[in-house]
Amino acid sequence: MSERHQNLAVIGHVDHGKSTLVGRLLYETGSVPEHVIEQHREEAEEKGKGGFEFAYVMDNLAEERERGVTIDIAHQEFTTDEYDFTIVDCPGHRDFVKNMITGASQADNAVLVVAADDGVAPQTQEHVFLARTLGIDELIIGVNKMDVVDYKESTYDDVVDEVTQLLKQVQFNTDDASFIPISAFEGDNIADASDNTPWYSEETLLEALNDLPEPQPPTDAPLRLPIQDVYTISGIGTVPVGRIETGVMNIGDDVSFQPSDVGGEVKTIEMHHEEVPKAEPGDNVGFNVRGIGKDDIRRGDVCGPADEPPSVAETFQAQVVVMQHPSVITAGYTPVFHAHTSQVACTIESIDKKMDPSSGEVAEENPDFIQSGDAAVVTIRPQKPLSIEPSSEIPELGSFAIRDMGQTIAAGKVLDVNE
Numbered sequence: 001m002s003e004r005h006q007n008l009a010v011i012g013h014v015d016h017g018k019s020t021l022v023g024r025l026l027y028e029t030g031s032v033p034e035h036v037i038e039q040h041r042e043e044a045e046e047k048g049k050g051g052f053e054f055a056y057v058m059d060n061l062a063e064e065r066e067r068g069v070t071i072d073i074a075h076q077e078f079t080t081d082e083y084d085f086t087i088v089d090c091p092g093h094r095d096f097v098k099n100m101i102t103g104a105s106q107a108d109n110a111v112l113v114v115a116a117d118d119g120v121a122p123q124t125q126e127h128v129f130l131a132r133t134l135g136i137d138e139l140i141i142g143v144n145k146m147d148v149v150d151y152k153e154s155t156y157d158d159v160v161d162e163v164t165q166l167l168k169q170v171q172f173n174t175d176d177a178s179f180i181p182i183s184a185f186e187g188d189n190i191a192d193a194s195d196n197t198p199w200y201s202e203e204t205l206l207e208a209l210n211d212l213p214e215p216q217p218p219t220d221a222p223l224r225l226p227i228q229d230v231y232t233i234s235g236i237g238t239v240p241v242g243r244i245e246t247g248v249m250n251i252g253d254d255v256s257f258q259p260s261d262v263g264g265e266v267k268t269i270e271m272h273h274e275e276v277p278k279a280e281p282g283d284n285v286g287f288n289v290r291g292i293g294k295d296d297i298r299r300g301d302v303c304g305p306a307d308e309p310p311s312v313a314e315t316f317q318a319q320v321v322v323m324q325h326p327s328v329i330t331a332g333y334t335p336v337f338h339a340h341t342s343q344v345a346c347t348i349e350s351i352d353k354k355m356d357p358s359s360g361e362v363a364e365e366n367p368d369f370i371q372s373g374d375a376a377v378v379t380i381r382p383q384k385p386l387s388i389e390p391s392s393e394i395p396e397l398g399s400f401a402i403r404d405m406g407q408t409i410a411a412g413k414v415l416d417v418n419e
């Protein structure tokens with residue numbers, strides 16, 4: 001067991017090999033329980049089959065998928081020499097974007113799987129946009145299915161070029177990306193350097209995972225606790241619940257709920273049905289505040305210290321990346337913004353700058369419109385009070401997704417809040 005922990009996202013186009021790779025990682029790191037392997041080994045020996053352990057992992061993943069269980073590869077765990085990895089919810093899952101911005105599946109780093117025989121595909125683009133906008137630090141790119149293209153170096157190079165171009169387009173620093181030719185299915189360059197790719201002498205996938213930078217410790221930002229629900233519990237009273245994103249909550253603290261603009265002293269804090277004197281980032285808590293009734297606060301409020309209350313935006317400036325919009329976005333467009341636990345219609349009041357995708361520099365001041373693939377700085381006016389923070393001060397409360405017509409059309413980071 002390692003003390004150090006990484007939340008890892010495995011992203012990439014459907015059928016490029018994400019599940020197979022996760023199965024391979026579980027197998028190579030010995031993260032499949034011994035008794036399970038043992039049982040499978042006996043069965044396999046009876047039937048005279050080889051390759052049983054990996055087959056077992058794959059059977060299990062396939063079975064889950066057939067049953068329509070949404071867990072498939074998400075929430076699997078494996079341990080390398082350096083880190084305990086948890087695979088977090090993956091793009092493609094229905095609630096992924098929501099989970100990512102509400103903190104439920106904050107990934108530190110990601111493995112992007114790109115099939116060598118297919119190259120960059122629509123979801124490759126979408127996921128890279130998301131990873132970039134929502135703050136993935138490092139990307140390991142597994143150019144997968146090398147066995148299908150006869151381990152050809154030129155094919156690998158073509159895919160590397162194509163992905164590098166995509167990364168530049170979304171302004172992802174290519175110094176933070178490493179490429180590895182792999183076969184998730186055959187096991188090439190996963191745990192051991194493969195003889196099939198003599199032209200490649202750099203890291204294996206496991207080495208690259210071990211070399212990932214350690215996730216930043218939580219910021220020393222003040223308490224920010226977005227409220228998920230508000231309950232009334234007999235004997236206690238009003239109990240807002242939510243997950244602490246930053247800071248600490250102690251019994252006796254003076255807190256403020258914004259934008260509802262009410263506050264009081266914390267009387268009790270409960271976690272896993274037990275009373276606790278204090279709670280920290282990542283803790284899911286229910287708590288009770290003196291004098292606060294059920295109708296005083298609501299989902300989407302953010303709780304913070306009374307002397308450093310969460311900011312409420314009259315307007316805010318943000319950098320957005322448009323992922324998929326059927327036409328063009330102009331000033332006046334009013335879609336729904338999802339930020340932490342709140343959903344508020346917001347008007348894009350002005351499009352201030354369009355950025356050049358390859359250089360990250362300003363390409364056009366005050367453009368008339370933006371469309372899919374564009375990155376821009378925009379000014380936004382929430383139609384109802386919204387508590388949100390500059391991403392540079394409190395990253396956990398500084399990102400959002402924009403949804404319309406049942407899908408995520410853009411994601412963004414808050415640059416500046418005008419209260």
Ligand code: GDP
Pocket residue numbers: 012013014015016017018019020021144145146147148182183184185186
């Ligand atoms: P996902 O949709 O990205 O999770 O893709 P899967 O892991 O389900 O893989 C899709 C198909 O590609 C399956 O039939 C896999 O067996 C196959 N596959 C995945 N990785 C490899 C590989 O490295 N080599 C070969 N030949 N097939 C692969």
